[in-house]
Amino acid sequence: MKRSVPDLLHAQEPLVMVTAYDYPGGRHAEAAGVDLILVGDSLGNVVLGYDSTAPVTLDDMIHHARAVRRGAKDTFLVVDLPFGTYHTGVTDAMRSAVRVIQETGADAVKMEGSSPEVLEVVSVLSRNGVPVMGHVGLMPQTATAQGGLKVQGRDEESARRTLEGALALEAAGAFAVVLEAIPARLARLITERLRIPTIGIGAGVHCRGQVLVYHDLLGLYEGDEKKLAKRYAELGKGAREAISAYAREVRAREFPTRDQSFVMKDDVLGKLY
């Protein structure tokens, strides 16, 4: 059964979130029974081949989220608002969020940061019925300004900024917050201080939930191991081996066999000669 926002707020069991970007991904995640699916703007990196999430557009997100929703009709669906689509004022942010909700059937949107501008957007959206998931710690959309894709919250200033950002997001009305790449002890403190669930990625075991990127979890890219991710499969290796086997069999005329071939009615062939 699809989770609701109140149900997620009060969940006693750890929440399971995974990203998905297309129809098969949505189907696999829903069949596995996850609590939430995130159409992350990591789309830019893992599916579209950009080296950052910055080029991802709202139309890209909507196109992919629609496909995920077709594969996962009964799972709580969160869609990332990409870079630039919630930074030019509350009206624009509301318009972006409404497009996502109306055009994809998403249940919530997610956005990065806890600047006064973002907090205002979170507050207006949540008060107007758009559930918002926050995201603090490492924030890929603005990683350049954070000094690259680096662990956050190691020193006092950065730890305080992350804690205060999470508290401010809760106060603004966010229903959950992603903690990305921060020390496990800090994530534990933040989780204890908040009433809303924390969902960790590279944030230790004490968060109220966990999220992994689909391609990391499934090992879809060989040689792309990340400290914060665990690879539960090596599908990239499997895919490469399968395509190589197919290529070998085509070249050896071993594929297709009779199993994959169709037969004619008995008397037809003679008439064609």
Ligand code: KIV
């Ligand atoms: O875009 C994404 O996949 C994310 C998760 C890593 C939380 O924001």
Ligand code: NA
């Ligand atoms: Na993201």
